[in-house]
Amino acid sequence: MSVQSDPTITAVDAQSLGGGPVQPRAATVLTPLGFADVRLTDGFLSRLQQENATTSIVRGQQHLDRQQAWTNFANAASGTVGQPYHGPVFEDGEAFKWLEATAWEHGRSQDQQLAEWLERYIELVASAQAPDGYLSTFNQIAGKRDRYEWISYDHEIFNMATMIQAAVARYRTSGARELLDVARKAADHLDATFGFDKRREMCGHPLVEMALVELYRVTGERRYLDLASYFVEARGHGTLTDPTWQGWTSVYFSDRIPVRDTVYPEGHAVRAVYLAAGATDVAVETGDHELFAAMRRQWDNMVEAKMYVNGSLGSRWEGEAFGDPYELPSDRGYGETCAAIASIQWTWRLLLATGEAKYADLVERQLYNAVLSGVTLAGDRYFYVNTLQVREGAIPYDDRMGAAGRQEWFGCSCCPTNLMRTLASWHHYMATATDAGLQVHQYGSATVCGGGLQLSMASDYPWRGDIEFIVDDAPDGERELSLRVPGWAAGATLEVVGDPVPIVPGEYARVRRSWRTGDVVRLVLPMTPRTTRGHHRVDAVRGSVTIERGPLVYAIEHVDQGAGLRVDDVAIVSTDLAQEWRDDLFGGIPVITAAARNLPDGDVGRLVAIPYFMWANREIGPMKVWLPIDA
């Protein structure tokens, strides 16, 4: 089937072309902006986005090439079964996540090299697709098993889902339909194969739910939404089994309890949260209020009892899984980078649907403290696991471990490619529009256009908390500008064209007025360091505090400690914190210091804390986020 042959497609283009990730068709409280409407112009995140483009994506292409990920597609295209297959069964998915990142980045930069890669690899992918739309090169090449014979393990549907997401990104950022054609053929194959009245199964690894809803959003093809809804409803009845004897259970697969009855996300964290994001998409597009309420409850419970202070998810290495409620030992923190990224995707969907500031607060917490920790500042090495503590004498027996330091690539390299697509599309998460006006959720230096307003935002965020907005263009009549005041920002102030405006942390400051070009708005978020205590049920943090400053969770790393303070033994003797700008660290950052001493009764000194996500960018050694108090 060719895309052009679909009568709905042209109508859809007008609204979907130019969009970013997540463009709801159903009415939501907030409307996302197009990929051209927000642009990071300067500052910390802008530089990271640039590193992502020039280092991460470029090296990613080399790594995937070295791993022969694309060779698999060439071999599948040849149609010969029994050829050597390269990588894990989900290698296609990593190639497609990289392809999606490349599409977003190309949309942003129009870089020629990226354009060439996109054309070359999309052509290769199209040639590898089976005539009936099936596409998963492991099964096409190796021919070890029938299609979907090991549906819980072989990631076939997952692989097609990542391709669909890449196709949506490619289409929205360029209007090019080649990959979208492949995506529709794959989706039609899935639709012809799976359903309550067809093959009543689902993939061991959720993702297709989100992908199908987005494809529905682009094409207007209702069947894709219905199929996504099927995959959500079919799950949770204990039908997935473990063909590999690795001890996976229905808990691992998020298949123990139907999604709409689930109270806490459980099992493999990335799978559970991808599923939750997809279920939220389905609820939004189908207007299923019961399902939507269930997803909000799941999110509240996850944040309350199954999330580390830095926003990372997953406290069990076995099964890369969520633990029981409040089971959050720092030293065993798994916090897969992909899990935090999946949570941002889920949380962003809840924000669009509700407009509640707590969702934007979590997106910020997870980006800075659980996602950015997954990559070096240079953009060349990655953490798969984001632990909150590394001790003296830790043995790096596993390349995912904190003590092993960040790695250039992994046998399972989902996290690097997931980071790439997240950073390449990060600007989409910064602002939204409504009929009334513009909402700014995340801060930095950027130009923002939406809801009738065009603004320039200038800030050295997250290092400094003063953010200046200048109105570059505004229509006649009143427009509302909404600025998120983070929950942590006690004492925040807002000044609109010289007049102070009262604001409340944890809510949006809403300013409705007739704007003129040149109007200036100043939001000041106090960057006073603070200490945070944990829930009394979390044993590992009892009698301890974390240091936070603005959106950043801080950590102590051995290399910064003087006066013989040892990370494994140090305790804070006073919660009076001081901050100090250090030009010599990472090109200039604020460090936080506190009076401390070694337990049980060692020397006193001042410990030095740096932003958690920056740890392990120098040498690898002991690190700790939670600090005992001996005051």
Place this chain on the structure above:
Amino acid sequence: MSVQSDPTITAVDAQSLGGGPVQPRAATVLTPLGFADVRLTDGFLSRLQQENATTSIVRGQQHLDRQQAWTNFANAASGTVGQPYHGPVFEDGEAFKWLEATAWEHGRSQDQQLAEWLERYIELVASAQAPDGYLSTFNQIAGKRDRYEWISYDHEIFNMATMIQAAVARYRTSGARELLDVARKAADHLDATFGFDKRREMCGHPLVEMALVELYRVTGERRYLDLASYFVEARGHGTLTDPTWQGWTSVYFSDRIPVRDTVYPEGHAVRAVYLAAGATDVAVETGDHELFAAMRRQWDNMVEAKMYVNGSLGSRWEGEAFGDPYELPSDRGYGETCAAIASIQWTWRLLLATGEAKYADLVERQLYNAVLSGVTLAGDRYFYVNTLQVREGAIPYDDRMGAAGRQEWFGCSCCPTNLMRTLASWHHYMATATDAGLQVHQYGSATVCGGGLQLSMASDYPWRGDIEFIVDDAPDGERELSLRVPGWAAGATLEVVGDPVPIVPGEYARVRRSWRTGDVVRLVLPMTPRTTRGHHRVDAVRGSVTIERGPLVYAIEHVDQGAGLRVDDVAIVSTDLAQEWRDDLFGGIPVITAAARNLPDGDVGRLVAIPYFMWANREIGPMKVWLPIDA
């Protein structure tokens, strides 16, 4: 080769026949007693030993029969390759551990049913052995791989090692040599196959080191000691690889660092500690003082930084492994029952070699708190994992989990059979002899004969701390009676024939005198409940205490808490502990109570603690060993 043909055997018999586990040939500070020299006559441990005989061993025979463990031997005897194999590759080893337990129990009770089983199964085992001595039914039946092709995974040498241990037990308790012949043939096969100048490899799962040294002790065949020494020295050079792609590393296999250079035991806890016990045997028999010093250092470091308060070992589920030093989160405690048993075996060897009370102290701590917790009081269900905490809402997704409760059997049932052989031979760990006299290490009601003295010991230990010894027979002249005063027994008193004798906790009370029949010795170990704090590096126990009483670690279980106290939220508000005898619990035990309240600011009540090892004998629910202090 027939045992009778060995000229050394007869000479050896005299000294080895009648011995218990571990009968050193080299001179050690303490000499173990024969299996007939110590007999539990009454009391708690005696009843457990009886349950082990009448319930555990009997049901074990049924479980192994159901699992067709013996069918594997019958099929191997038929010599046909390609037949169905039943159970994991180490199923032979579980059958042999049960056979060893049966041998010790038969030696103790002379039970006819046990005698029949021993004869039947030993005949079957002999018929299954290959002509050259090889015996591992998985490889013999399935014929999937060459012998030792997957030496790190297939447990072939491990399986033969468990058979050798069973053969030694059978021989020492009966003089019967049928299985000893099989053991020697297997050992000769191993000796002909492995060595620095032969096949330079070793088993992925240590155990053969201990087994070969014991076979040397029985037979006097030096080659077996040399081969054990080879297996110890060959390890630690990173030669073991993972054929199954499960991510096992040289750390997992205790193959990263040579045994004599290892500072902390690491990797798979059971393997690491079996290896340590075998290396200690080798050091003792070869007089290798450097290796012996290294094993003592390893033990000190394990106890200091890698052991839970209850004596259980292993804080990582992934790889069933030791964590980094001080990485001991209660909620993720793995504490495999086999690991604590292995530690008792290792620690007993160090005790015999040194006579230091700290070793007997640990044997006691691990028996009561990390081994007995592995089986129900009825002897019919088992814990594989001994966690220190179960929360509300814990999902029992794995039958090893505390929240799943004890199980009748496991796919990997090493723990039940290991418990059986430990309880059936427990009396051997109670006392030793020297030329000077008799040493009593563990207390209860028993008759003890050694070092020239014959005693009756009467005590309701561990419930009550007063222990009475009556001399039943003594020679002319002076003999020394040594009684361990546990490190926890502050305020202990000793009265010898009416006269008080000063004693020091953590040391042996040594009384040298001319004894007369009827002399009475009274040792009183105060059973005052106490609170214990953890090391400041163990984050999960910060600001918390455990309750201990005598040798027992206590825990709180949800079923005992009144006044709405919740296990997950309760904190002690005063460390003034009270104890109360409760006839209604488990046939009568002392419980400990303390003023407590629910955090953050709930009602006040008195929490009720029971001995940790007795938890989950009623219903399964929240349980906790470490209690926060809110005083």
